[in-house]
Amino acid sequence: MELADIIVKFILVVIIFAISLVIAMYSTYAERKIAAFFQDRIGPNRAGPWGILQPLCDGAKMFLKEEIIPTNASAFLFIAGPSLAILTACLGSAVIPWGQDIQIGSRVIVLQVADINVGILYIFGVVSLGVYGVMIGGWASNNKYSLLGAIRAASQNISYEISMGLSIIALLMLTGTLSLRELAAQQHSWHWNVLRQPLGFLLFIVCAFAETNRTPFDLPECETELVGGYHTEYSSMKLGFYLFAEYINMFVSSAVMATLYWGGYNYPGMDWVALHTGPTVGPLIGVAILFAKIFLFIFFFMWVRWTIPRFRYDQLMDLGWKVLIPLAIANIVLTGLISNYL
Amino acid sequence: MESLSNKRKLIESKPLNFWERAYLPAIISGLSITMKHFFRKPVTISYPEEKREFSENFRGMHSLKRDENGKERCTACGLCALSCPAEAITMTAAERQKGEEHLYREEKYAAVYEINMLRCIFCGLCEEACPKEAIYLDGDIVPADYLRKDFIYGKDKLVEAPLNQ
Numbered sequence: 001m002e003l004a005d006i007i008v009k010f011i012l013v014v015i016i017f018a019i020s021l022v023i024a025m026y027s028t029y030a031e032r033k034i035a036a037f038f039q040d041r042i043g044p045n046r047a048g049p050w051g052i053l054q055p056l057c058d059g060a061k062m063f064l065k066e067e068i069i070p071t072n073a074s075a076f077l078f079i080a081g082p083s084l085a086i087l088t089a090c091l092g093s094a095v096i097p098w099g100q101d102i103q104i105g106s107r108v109i110v111l112q113v114a115d116i117n118v119g120i121l122y123i124f125g126v127v128s129l130g131v132y133g134v135m136i137g138g139w140a141s142n143n144k145y146s147l148l149g150a151i152r153a154a155s156q157n158i159s160y161e162i163s164m165g166l167s168i169i170a171l172l173m174l175t176g177t178l179s180l181r182e183l184a185a186q187q188h189s190w191h192w193n194v195l196r197q198p199l200g201f202l203l204f205i206v207c208a209f210a211e212t213n214r215t216p217f218d219l220p221e222c223e224t225e226l227v228g229g230y231h232t233e234y235s236s237m238k239l240g241f242y243l244f245a246e247y248i249n250m251f252v253s254s255a256v257m258a259t260l261y262w263g264g265y266n267y268p269g270m271d272w273v274a275l276h277t278g279p280t281v282g283p284l285i286g287v288a289i290l291f292a293k294i295f296l297f298i299f300f301f302m303w304v305r306w307t308i309p310r311f312r313y314d315q316l317m318d319l320g321w322k323v324l325i326p327l328a329i330a331n332i333v334l335t336g337l338i339s340n341y342l
Numbered sequence: 343m344e345s346l347s348n349k350r351k352l353i354e355s356k357p358l359n360f361w362e363r364a365y366l367p368a369i370i371s372g373l374s375i376t377m378k379h380f381f382r383k384p385v386t387i388s389y390p391e392e393k394r395e396f397s398e399n400f401r402g403m404h405s406l407k408r409d410e411n412g413k414e415r416c417t418a419c420g421l422c423a424l425s426c427p428a429e430a431i432t433m434t435a436a437e438r439q440k441g442e443e444h445l446y447r448e449e450k451y452a453a454v455y456e457i458n459m460l461r462c463i464f465c466g467l468c469e470e471a472c473p474k475e476a477i478y479l480d481g482d483i484v485p486a487d488y489l490r491k492d493f494i495y496g497k498d499k500l501v502e503a504p505l506n507q
Contacts, residue, residue, distance in 0.1 A: 038376045042386045307376040308369060 004107075013094075013113055020093050023298075024247035025055040031247075031302050038306040062240035070233050074140040081137025082234065082241035088130040089245040092252035095119040097181045099265045099287035103279035111287065112181055119180035120168060123256055124161070127211055130249065131157040134213075134220060137242065138230035149229030152313065153220035156210055159320040160217075164207035166328035167200045170335040171260060184264035189271065192263035199331045201261040203324055208257060210320070212249045215305040219313055254297035258290060265290040401464045403481030404457055404495075405502050409447050412505035415476035418452035422468035422477055430461035431468060448474075455500060459484045459493040 029044065029051070036043030044051035069075055099111040116122055131154055138150020174196055175183055187193055194201045210217040221229030228234075231242045258264055265286035274282035311319065361367050387394050396402070407415050418435035436453035438446045445451075462484075468477050487493055 034380075036384070037380045040379055040382050040385050042384045042388065045388070303373060303376065304369075307372045 008107075008109055009113065012109075012111070016093055016098070016113060017090065020090060020248055020251055021244075023251050023294075024244050025059070027247040027250060027298060028058060028243070029055045030298070031305075034299065034302045035306050038303070059240070062237050065236040067236040067238070068233075070142060072142045073233065074142070077136050077140035078233075079238070081133050081140055082238045082245070083133075084136060085130065085133025085245040086241045086248070088126055088133060089248035089252065091126045091129075092123055092249075093255065095122050095180050096252075096255045096259055097184045097264060098290060100283040102283045111283065115179060115181045118178045119183075120172070120178050120260075123180075124165060124168075127253075128157070128161055130211075130245075133242075133245065134230050137234065138220075141230075141233035143233050145226045145228070145232045146230050149220045149222070149226050149232070152222075152226075153213065153230060156213075156217060156219060156316060156320070159317060160207045160210035160324070163203055163320065163324035163328045164211065166325065166332060167203035167207065168260070170200045170328070170332045171197050173332070173335050174339060180259055184259050184266065187263040187266050189266060190263070190268040192261065192266070194261040194263075197261065197331075197335070199327065200335075201257075203328050203331065204261065205257060206319075206324060208253045209301070209304065210316075212253055212301070213246060214250065214301055216308045216310045217316060218305075218310055219316060222310060250298055250301050251294065254294045254301070255290075257297055258293040262293050264293075401466045401469075401479035403459075403484050404462075404468070404477055404479050404500055405481050406452075406455065406497065406500045407476050407478060408502050408505065411444070411447075413443075413445060413447040414451060414501060415447055415474045416452045416455065417448040417450050417474055417476075418455070419450075419473065421471040421473065425467045425471035426462075427465060427467060428461045428463045430458045430463075432456050452497070455497050457495050457500065459495055460490060 032054070033043040033051070035041075044054040047053040047057045069078055094113045095116060097112040097115070102109045102111060134153040135150045138146040138148075138153070141147070171193055172178065175186055175193070177183060177186070183193075209215075213220050219229075220226075221231065223229075226232070231239055234242060265283070267286070267289045270282075270286060273285060277285065409415050418433050420433065420435075423429075423431040423433060432454075433452045433456070434454040435450055438449050438451055464479060466479050469479055484493075
């Protein structure tokens with residue numbers, strides 16, 4: 001790899017990092033605004049026009065708050081928890097293909113940080129690491145609410161990872177590749193995987209809700225029972241990191257869903273557009289399409305949050321083990337039968 | 343036991359059928375309900391900028407009235423203070439001097455007139471007790487403040503603006 005390539009990659013990394021942080025920041029704003037609209041309210045509108053500076057004010061507030069580490073907390077792990085949470089949240093976006101190769105002059109730029117041939121496995125690895133941030137933080141707080149929240153998070157994530165993995169297996173049987181880049185390329189134009197795997201997508205999105213700890217699966221931070229859940233003892237920017245990690249997770253899982261099932265940067269009529277706009281602008285339109293899909297998924301996350309009440313814990317486990325896993329296995333069998341005999 | 347009224351209703355709890363147990367139809371109908379609200383006009387009134395219309399008999403901040411010649415009506419009889427159930431009103435009376443006839447209508451007037459807005463319950467009894475029609479609760483909502491002492495409103499805040507000459 002020559003130096004120019006490394007510089008281009010570095011710039012890409014910085015851009016993706018910045019974009020995921022900014023999107024996470026404005027997700028908090030969108031969450032509040034959308035919640036307000038769903039409840040016939042206006043939402044934040046004082047900081048800047050339409051309250052557009054609200055996330056900055058929230059961030060400044062978080063930084064200025066007093067930082068408290070409880071006396072009996074394990075100080076190192078207490079700090080490691082939120083750091084790990086945000087680290088693993090940011091890692092996931094590395095393998096997502098953001099668009100087709102862009103040609104600028106004679107240089108071809110690949111819009112993906114790392115095209116590893118086990119892309120999906122990498123994402124699963126990072127996602128399952130994510131629970132450690134919550135677990136460590138909850139345990140280190142030396143607070144029973146935090147501990148309960150952490151235990152819930154751990155068992156919930158482990159349970160739903162199984163059906164998530166199983167729902168992906170059915171997809172992999174059809175596509176025959178683990179590389180996200182190839183997966184996205186296979187869904188050219190309108191050949192989106194969701195058309196071939198509707199049940200698989202349904203299972204995947206339910207599990208994605210559970211993995212990101214969003215309503216109706218937000219039991220780890222269930223306010224009614226556990227005060228604040230795993231981040232009860234956290235204050236200042238360490239709390240901010242936990243909240244931020246949730247929104248980055250949401251962004252990454254939306255990107256994964258869009259890439260795996262909803263065609264990523266592909267859209268019907270993309271060949272015609274590419275022919276008429278050239279090799280630089282055409283892929284950029286694809287990137288915009290991918291982001292539109294991601295925003296739609298983020299909106300859907302929020303829409304569901306402000307509609308559905310949370311599950312009781314035994315219902316959550318019932319759903320995970322008794323419904324989703326059998327359905328996912330049935331989906332694998334069906335996919336196998338159909339792709340073999342039809 | 344026989345029921346006293348015939349309002350009692352027997353509620354039967356049927357077991358959920360397949361579609362109800364499947365969650366998804368219920369979730370979709372819930373999502374459509376929230377989506378309807380998404381496009382509905384918000385009911386919020388952004389208070390300091392826009393104000394809700396008050397009813398005709400709304401009782402807000404007090405004002406001490408002037409008569410048609412711009413003289414203060416209050417004679418410091420103390421009936422308002424006496425009628426006040428919250429004991430929010432105090433006043434000091436003074437005698438009108440020569441040359442002050444254009445300021446005060448009667449020979450006696452309130453030199454100091456104070457209402458503690460933290461005590462006031464806006465019942466309007468002072469308004470009813472006043473024989474001179476000098477006090478009315480026809481103002482706005484009493485604004486918020488930082489210090490308790492700033493809620494004791496004197497004549498500077500209560501007396502109506504003088505008539506334009």
